Amino acid sequence: MLRHQLLAGVALVGALGLPALPATAQTQPRAPDGAVQEDIVVYGKGETRQVQTLTAADISAAAPGTSALKVLEKLPSVSFQSANALGTNEWSTRIAVRGFTQNQLGFTLDNVPLGDMSYGNFNGLHISRAIASENIARSTLAQGTGSLDTASSSNLGGTLQFFSKAPEDVMGGDVEASYGSENAYRLFGRIETGDLGGGVKGYVSGSWLDSPKWKGQGKQQAWSINSKLVVPLDTRGSISAFVNYSDFKDDDYMDTSLALIKKYGWDWDYIRNDYPTALAIAKNLQSDLVNYTGYCAKYPGYSQTICADDTYYNGYGLRKDLLVGANLDYKFSDTVSIKLTPYFHRNRGIGTWWTPYTPTPGGAALSIRSTAYAINRGGATGGLTFHFGDHQIEVGGWFERNGYTLTREFFPLANSNVSSIDNRQWPENPFYIQYQYDMTITTGQYYVQDTWQVTPDFKVTAGFKGLDVKIVNKYDPVSQASAASRDTSGTLESKKMFLPQVGLNYSFSNAVEAFAGYAENMRAYTTEPFVTNQAGFQAIQGKIKPETSWTLEGGLRFHLPNFDGSLAGYHVKFSNRLLSVQPCAIVVGCASVLSNVGSVTTNGAELAGTYHLTHALSLYGSYAYTDAQYDDDVLSGQVWATKGKQVVSIPKHLANGEIAYDDGSIIARIAANYQSRRYYTYTNDASVPGRVLVDFALGYRFHDTGSALDGLEIQGNVTNVFDKKYVGTLGQNGFAFSDPGGTLQSMLVGAPRQAFITLRKKF
Template sequence: MGAFAQQATAAERRNGSAASADGTPVRRGAAGRAAARPVARQAAAARPAAGSETILVYGQGSTRQMTSVTRTMLAETVPGTSPMKVLNRLPGVMYQSADPFGAYEYSSSLYMRGFSQSQLGFTLDDVPLGDQQFNNYNGLSITRAISTDNVSGVDVSQGAGAIDVASTSNLGGAMQFHSRDPSHQRGGTVEQTFGSNSTFRTFVRLDSGDLNATGTRFYVSYARTSLNLWKGGGYNYSDQANAKFVQPLARGSSLKAFFDWSSIQQFDYQDMSLDYLHTVGSHLSNYYPDYTAAYEAAQGKFRPQIAKTGDPLDAAYYAGTANRQDFLGDVTLDENLNEHLNWKTTLYGHGDSGYSTWTTPYTPSPNGSPLSVRTQNPGILRGGALSALTHRYGANTFNMGVWYEFGQFTEGRYFSSTPLLGQGTLGNPTDHFPTDIFSNPWAEKWQTSTFQFHVQDTYRITPDLKVNAGFRSMVVRSGNQVINQVPALNGGNEVAQGRLTASNAFLPQVSANWRFLPHQELFFDVSHNMRAFPEDGYGTNVSATPWTANQKAFTATARTLKPETDWVYEGGYRYTTPLVSGLLSAYRMNFSNRLQLVSTGPIVAPTTAVQNVGGVTTNGVEGSVTLRPLNGLSIYNSISYAHSTYDQNVQTSSGLEPTKGKLIPNYPTLMYKGSIAYEWRDWTMHIDGNYLSRRFITYTDDAKVPGYFLANVGARYRFGKLSVLKNVTASFNIYNLFNKTYVATTGELGNSFTGSPQTFLMGAPRQFFGTISADF
């Protein structure tokens, strides 16, 4: 509401209602219109028409660095592509995935200014989506929350999220996704995509149109996606249904309801190491569906190429899979009580169930098979409410609100028998939850209460100068109950059980925007942020969660453990005309109480626990420019540089690790993004590319993956009306145009201090996709 600065046209596209240049709702009364008109005219005069934009908008009028991604930009990608992958074009943002869609959720990795996605905030129509981790405990990925076709736009705050964002993890910025409203016209859309690796995606959306004079309307949509892995056996498959209902009310108010159901079944790409890359090559994959090869490998009989590696047992497994099903729903009342006062309330609920499997050669089955299937079954039940009042009084816009959520997260680990060789095969592990369970080492249940209060004021000192100031208070109380455990199966350890509270009563933010000349403005922002303790099961050793330790280690550290916090400082300059849009910004971040899994004690029997290992200091600069020299032509370029280093060395069971002054892993210091889009008559064409410098994959910077340049190209032709069909369009996209072999996701299994960890995934080779779509 009052925190995000957007233009009226951008807000109208996303939400179907106008907003002022400081982001607050525009009132529908005569007084409200009179107050809003000068701001709207100023914004419209300074920026180009919305229809000509693709990479838009550098947050004109915002008191912090913001970029808005429009529906036009989303439409350039292959249908079904993750919206987070589209954000990869923005300065300071790095998105990686092992597949061209971003559909393979385990490999989905987003960094922004050095912070990982577990340290950023994500919402959909204000509803919190958690930290976007694969094994999420308080949300779900954006691809499972909404079909990409139904996303109207994304607002990205690169430095720090707005005070009113519902997130317990936004240390380094926030991404707010917006869903499209139903159309006023009755009809629908059908879309069919074909492509490499037997890609087949169907999307159908039906709009009711206005059902009465008040504008009551809704839509329902369904998407089915199926594609094979680009290397090895297995596939990614998903079904998704969305529905949205809109009831306009008096004084420009509205009642909106949204529903999402999704189901996915996915096979894993194999995690790589530098050793595997150099000995076997980039196409190393798991054995599925060759059960014999996996069985013999567990017995020490390896294929010749794999036998050359330093660790042949982990070079390939039979399979790793994931199966998830989600339900998400929300209802929002956006009520203009009068021309100065708005009350917005959202109620939401979310349920998640499913399981992940790994066929392990480390735990044999009781029947004598050297393999077994390790299964984990995370589940989420959560519900919450957000409510905020916005009051416009003179030159002030006051905004105050609360957010409350109660969530339950459950997870257990199980081992199931596999058949003896010659007596059957394991088959497809995504078909059903494994049977023939012979052990249940642990099962846990967490319950978490989250409360956030915020208050802020946007004060327009002069027509060209405004200041936003406020704070939020946050309390997150989490605790787990160990439902079942067998210490003998957990190395003789008791699973950690206990409660932790992350709280801070005063997390302030101050920002300002000064339009000192026509088309030119300066902005700055200072904020203090906190991240709650993440949750995950015993011995997961990926997320820096306190509960991954044993009971002794948890008890020893819980008394002094503090949640991660930071201070973010940023400032910049914007220039906006119909011909040129430019941005130059600089920032500094001081990250404190960094939590990391560390092994201490004797090297023969170390204790692994989460510890506070100090801080990180980041300094960076970003520059972006969009040129529109001709009608229909848009040329975009951006460059970003970030220098993020650790402040201290770390003491472990192996000794003192020299991390002080080392660059953080997984994030490049230099990135370049560029694109050219051209629209001529019924043709639309674009080409985009991005360069990433090298990335380190250890904390001491002794191992790295090389930088790369990746290019994509696409074209779309509008046939117009054909018989009963309207807006018939054909599009064609090529991903990885030059067929570059490159490392995509890094650190998906965490990072080690030294060595060559098995912790990265290869990117997909050149891929081709074509789509036919039409309205009716």
């Protein structure tokens, strides 16, 4: 708590005290050569909502390959969790903003929708697969609500927009090699064409990652190709096109619980190096399935008694993605312009688990249970902009058609001393198909907005959008489960054609401005309602409602000679919350179904500021208070007292502090991130404690014109410097109403201290 108070105090002093300095025109500190130092955080000057942007300078200071989501955790109200140091393990990666979790936020890359980026995403892909972090120019977070033209059907809360780098004007390239803990290494290279004539230019890059897990067996392997081409259209605009491909293979970390951590320690994981014991556990479990009591036994090589579900053999995920898109930006005249982004995305993915509950017929006591995904989606986003006097009117929309297939299969394993299917291998010839759903998802969104510059100092934005998402599901007869039990063929539609948004911005001077905004949003249904039995789907069809929210926010921004910062407060009402519950008394007995279970009220405040002591040295601090509470008790077998309880997995206090130095040659950063206690039960009877994590970076750039060293950079990164043991991700297998024994196996521990060394060369 003391450390939390200190960090919060730094942010508070920076955000509240420094604006008292004389109000003058904003000037950035300049390096000795006259170049303006690139800011770490840009505070959204002139915006009518809470907005901050991180630049490429901040991404490059992290260890190569670090997820762009992890880099964003320094911004106020952002809570990020992962089981690996780079934040790229998708099963464990979670981000939350202002009380909304990842699948309630919106994400885009160069205006292409990425869906909600959840694991096994049905309508997009994770940013770590969409583009290499070295090719990201900036990342913009709108904590409260995204702009009306953001292509998202999930953003009850904020949006994250990623933008790729533009090609260089001069032919050249970049190469990068990194080596770190657990013998991890990563290679990256980019070739710039330079100006090919008439302003046409482009680049092609490739990356390779081989990162063994920090505990247990297995690794993360990934390679990608990114390419971009820009073609000017006279002086009126340009077309930029990109083709990105990713091949991602990831051995997961095993889900754990507080009880398992207490029993086995922080390093307990899958036993992928011990197939015979995994078989023995499965055999013992199956002998006890009739009267399941959590069969426990002693196994050779283990000092403790191992119970069923204490460990499994393995689990991994495979993903292949092709993402193609183009951005047309064209000005017909001084008053009319257009932006258009057509795109196509194809994905094939699978998640696996060696299950002891389903033996292979005539084979091993284990089998592999898999969930396979296939996405084929195409669409376009865009809009027209008209300038009339003091008004800028925008009209546009988004259309997408997505063919999505979801399959649950079981694959055979031979009765041998080693697994007959290798990890990171796509299994073939299932002995049982539990279900296969073929869905057609059609999304349509429109928006209209007027930006009125009432006076030189006062701006008003007002508009609205409409969203219509229709999912048509067909139960594929290839499934071997009876149609009566798994056939959830049918249609669900999320439709709300008037979602208003209004914002204000007033500049008191060049140094201080105020902003305020109100917005309404809807989150369309996902595929979750269909993944149940027939009775469960029929019970909710036509009865559940899509989740909605409204957000009211306001604040101040400061742009002083050596200080930039913001102060904001907000109020959010989240309605029609969806949760799978048993909507009757336990003595009556009824199946669990997806239901609307009430609302959530969130109040919060955010402070952030950057102070430039010199052209090279800066201090950054942020603090966020998030009070997110359930408004209703919930009936699920019994009435659970959730009213007034804190929302699961959301820390009430978040704070960051960072010291950064960059004089063009020496680069150094030390950053601390604090998160307070998080609950993982709806009644708040179980939680994980808060933690402070410290990261460090130190590097040097060589400037020896004419020598081989010119353009060379060496950088070292250390994450979790003090080797803090802590629980990272919560809820990847859902949350519980109560967990007095700490047995809910739905959390992952964070990575210990990890170190990386990197060489970069620009030529």
